[in-house]
Amino acid sequence: AQSVAQPEDQVNVAEGNPLTVKCTYSVSGNPYLFWYVQYPNRGLQFLLKYITGDNLVKGSYGFEAEFNKSQTSFHLKKPSALVSDSALYFCAVGLRGGGNKLTFGTGTQLKVEL
Amino acid sequence: DTEVTQTPKHLVMGMTNKKSLKCEQHMGHRAMYWYKQKAKKPPELMFVYSYEKLSINESVPSRFSPECPNSSLLNLHLHALQPEDSALYLCASSPIFREGRDKNIQYFGAGTRLSVL
Numbered sequence: 001a002q003s004v005a006q007p008e009d010q011v012n013v014a015e016g017n018p019l020t021v022k023c024t025y026s027v028s029g030n031p032y033l034f035w036y037v038q039y040p041n042r043g044l045q046f047l048l049k050y051i052t053g054d055n056l057v058k059g060s061y062g063f064e065a066e067f068n069k070s071q072t073s074f075h076l077k078k079p080s081a082l083v084s085d086s087a088l089y090f091c092a093v094g095l096r097g098g099g100n101k102l103t104f105g106t107g108t109q110l111k112v113e114l
Numbered sequence: 115d116t117e118v119t120q121t122p123k124h125l126v127m128g129m130t131n132k133k134s135l136k137c138e139q140h141m142g143h144r145a146m147y148w149y150k151q152k153a154k155k156p157p158e159l160m161f162v163y164s165y166e167k168l169s170i171n172e173s174v175p176s177r178f179s180p181e182c183p184n185s186s187l188l189n190l191h192l193h194a195l196q197p198e199d200s201a202l203y204l205c206a207s208s209p210i211f212r213e214g215r216d217k218n219i220q221y222f223g224a225g226t227r228l229s230v231l
Contacts (some may be wrong), residue, residue: 001207016158033220035218041224041225041227042224042225043118043120043206043223043224043225044157044204044206044211044222045222046220046221049218049219051218065225068183071198088154090156090157094218100145100147100169100170100218100220101159101162101170102132102159104157105156106155107155109154112146
């Protein structure tokens with residue numbers, strides 16, 4: 001079984017400040033991890049992934065995430081938030097050798113204010 | 115091109131209607147997916163097709179009937195839906211076993227917003 005937890009329903013941050021969106025996971029095996037973003041009335045857009053290798057993963061639009069195996073976490077970060085980053089963010093986990101099934105977290109609404 | 119195209123964008127149907135949702139991709143992906151998403155909730159997996167064969171059915175009611183006529187197309191046939199089936203239906207595709215930067219990444223369409231009256 002695999003699961004993902006996003007403990008914060010909403011994160012508020014001022015433009016220009018760093019942002020963090022938290023994600024922890026649980027899998028019985030080696031995970032692969034993703035972050036997706038969803039703007040209103042749109043599909044999910046891929047941001048970044050961790051499969052193997054470097055624990056710090058860099059993705060689109062200046063986002064990055066750090067895979068921490070001991071804490072089973074994969075937090076999304078950005079050094080300087082933009083108002084246009086305001087959206088719904090989903091963390092997802094899949095299991096290597098587990099087919100193509102992804103399990104999504106409940107989502108975190110990011111609001112970046114001027 | 116990482117585009118998954120879904121039609122129609124919006125659909126309103128009565129509980130006795132039959133309608134179909136369509137999804138198309140030309141990225142050569144051999145896995146395709148249907149998800150259901152309620153407002154402010156995560157996508158819920160419904161079906162997965164691998165090499166045009168149904169590989170995962172997440173215990174979806176039979177009023178939803180998927181079809182994969184070829185490697186580029188995925189349909190979802192709808193019949194006798196209930197108001198609680200109103201949601202955003204998302205299609206996605208991904209490569210299978212292919213190395214490279216897009217390995218394991220699912221690419222999503224913009225979705226079909228379905229309202230059942």
